[in-house]
Amino acid sequence: MDRFDAVVIGGGAAGLGAAYRMAENGLNVLLIERGENVGEKSVYGGRIYSRVFEEYVKGFKDAPVERWVKKERLTFLDDKESVSIEYSSDETCSFTAILTKFNRWLSDRVEDTGALVVPGIMVEDVKLNPTRVVADGEEIECDAVVIAEGVNPMLTMKLGIRGDWKPEEVAVGVKEVFKLSESEINSRFDVESDEGVANLFVGYPIFTHGGGFIYTNKDTVSVGVVVRVDSAMKNKIEVYDVAEKFRAHKDVATFLKGGSMIEYSAHLVPEAGIRGVPGELHRNSILIAGDTAGFVLNRGFTIRGVDFAFYSGILAADSIREAMDIGDAGLSGQIYENKIKESLIMKELEKFRKALNVLENTRFFDEYARMMVEIMGGIFDVREESNRLYDVVMDKTKGRKLRMILDFLSAFRGL
Ligand SMILES: Cc1cc2nc3c(=O)[nH]c(=O)nc-3n(C[C@H](O)[C@H](O)[C@H](O)COP(=O)(O)OP(=O)(O)OC[C@H]3O[C@@H](n4cnc5c(N)ncnc54)[C@H](O)[C@@H]3O)c2cc1C
Numbered sequence: 001m002d003r004f005d006a007v008v009i010g011g012g013a014a015g016l017g018a019a020y021r022m023a024e025n026g027l028n029v030l031l032i033e034r035g036e037n038v039g040e041k042s043v044y045g046g047r048i049y050s051r052v053f054e055e056y057v058k059g060f061k062d063a064p065v066e067r068w069v070k071k072e073r074l075t076f077l078d079d080k081e082s083v084s085i086e087y088s089s090d091e092t093c094s095f096t097a098i099l100t101k102f103n104r105w106l107s108d109r110v111e112d113t114g115a116l117v118v119p120g121i122m123v124e125d126v127k128l129n130p131t132r133v134v135a136d137g138e139e140i141e142c143d144a145v146v147i148a149e150g151v152n153p154m155l156t157m158k159l160g161i162r163g164d165w166k167p168e169e170v171a172v173g174v175k176e177v178f179k180l181s182e183s184e185i186n187s188r189f190d191v192e193s194d195e196g197v198a199n200l201f202v203g204y205p206i207f208t209h210g211g212g213f214i215y216t217n218k219d220t221v222s223v224g225v226v227v228r229v230d231s232a233m234k235n236k237i238e239v240y241d242v243a244e245k246f247r248a249h250k251d252v253a254t255f256l257k258g259g260s261m262i263e264y265s266a267h268l269v270p271e272a273g274i275r276g277v278p279g280e281l282h283r284n285s286i287l288i289a290g291d292t293a294g295f296v297l298n299r300g301f302t303i304r305g306v307d308f309a310f311y312s313g314i315l316a317a318d319s320i321r322e323a324m325d326i327g328d329a330g331l332s333g334q335i336y337e338n339k340i341k342e343s344l345i346m347k348e349l350e351k352f353r354k355a356l357n358v359l360e361n362t363r364f365f366d367e368y369a370r371m372m373v374e375i376m377g378g379i380f381d382v383r384e385e386s387n388r389l390y391d392v393v394m395d396k397t398k399g400r401k402l403r404m405i406l407d408f409l410s411a412f413r414g415l
Helices: 013-024 051-056 097-112 154-159 181-189 229-234 239-248 250-256 306-326 329-341 346-350 353-360 367-380 389-396 401-414
Strands: 003-009 029-033 048-049 065-076 082-088 094-096 116-121 123-128 132-135 138-145 170-179 195-203 210-216 220-228 260-270 286-288
Touching: 003 013, 003 306, 013 029, 013 051, 013 097, 013 138, 013 306, 048 051, 048 306, 051 306, 065 210, 065 367, 082 367, 094 195, 097 116, 123 154, 123 260, 138 329, 170 229, 170 239, 181 250, 195 367, 210 250, 220 229, 220 239, 220 250, 239 250, 239 329, 286 306, 286 329, 306 329, 306 346, 329 346, 346 353, 353 401, 367 389
Parallel strands: 003 029, 003 138, 029 116, 065 195, 138 286
Antiparallel strands: 048 094, 065 082, 065 094, 123 132, 132 138, 170 220, 170 260, 195 210, 210 220
C-alpha cells in the first residue's frame, strides 16, 4: 500500500493551492485529479483577483495572464437598448486568464515543488481510522486529506461533512469563448494590448437572479450567462437559450462580430455566500476547501471564487503542517477551522452577508434594469420636445418611489 503525508483530491485552484503549499513545506504530497489533464474540468467566467497568487506563488510573473483588468463596466440591458457605467484605472487588482491554462501552469509549479500530480484518476472514497483514500481500486494511506472536489461535493457528502446544495444556493453558468484578433479586441474595447475589460450585464434576457458577462483575453473573448437554479426552474428558463439571446443582443453582438466560437462549457457555481459554508469544514484530518466549502463571494458586480479557493487550499496546507509539527495530524481540522474563521475569506463573506438579501430582490434584475434604460432614453430623446431630467425620473418612477428608495438603501448598505 502506498503512503503519503497528505493526499489532495481535485486539481482546481483549491487543490493546487493545498498541494503547492504542503510540498513547499516539505510534505510528501499526492494530488489526484479525475480529468485527463489538470485544468480541463475547470470552468469560470474569466477574471482572477491576483493578490494571493502574487503573495504565495513563486514566479507568478510568468503566469499565463491574458490581460490586466483596467476597465470595469456594468451594463443594464433591455431587449433593444443598454446603459453602461464604466470605471477605468491604471491601478488593477485582477487579470483575465483562461482557467484551464492557468491551472495547468499552477500544476507545473506544484510538480516543481516536489508533489506528485496524477491526473485521469477518480477518487472513489475517503475513509477514516486510519485515514485512507480509495482510487482506482487501491487504498492510499496518509495522515491528512484535502478534499477540493469543487461544487459537486460527492465525497464530502458521503463523509457527512456537508449536505447537497439547494436550488437557491447555486447558479448554472454557460460560457463561450470567441476567437478574435488582438487588434480587433483592442479597438472594439478601446484598450491597449495588455489591458483588459470586465463587463457584467444585468437585465435582458434573464430578468431574474443572474446576469451576463464578457471578459477580454489576449485574442479571445469570454462571454456567457449565469442563472440561479431555482429561478431557472421557476421561470422555465433554458440557460442555453438565454446564452444565445444574450449573445445576439446588438450591444453584445457588436463585440463578437466575425469571431468564431472555439470553446463551450457549462458549470455550477455556489451563490449562497456565507450561508453556503457548512458548520464544519473537516472530519478529523480530512479538510474541505474551495467550492466544496462554499467559498465564493458574488456581490453582483464582482465574483471571487478562484482566489478564495486557492487561499483556502493554502490555509488547509498550513493547518496540516502545524498539526504534524505538534505530532498529531488529527488536530489539523480544528486548526483549519480556526484559520478560516480568522481569514480574509470569512471576513469578506461575513461583510457581504446582507448582499444576499439585496441580490434576492428580483426588482434589481428586472424592473430597475429596465428603468435605467428608460430614464436614459427619456433624457436623450429629442425627436420632439426635450425632457427635463426631473420630469423623466418622476415619470419613470411613478408609483414606486418609496419601494425604490428602500431597495436602493438596502443595496447601498449591503453591497
Ligand atoms: C460560469 C462561472 C463563472 C465564474 N466566474 C468566476 C470569475 O470570473 N472569477 C472567479 O474568481 N471565480 C469565478 N467562478 C467561480 C470559480 O470558478 C470557482 O470558485 C473556482 O474555480 C473553484 O475552484 P475549486 O478548486 O474549488 O473547484 P474546481 O475548479 O471545480 O476543481 C475541482 C476539481 O476536482 C476534480 N474532482 C472532483 N471530484 C473528484 C474526484 N472524486 N476525484 C478526483 N478529482 C475530482 C474536478 O475534476 C476538478 O478539476 C465562476 C464559476 C462559474 C461556474
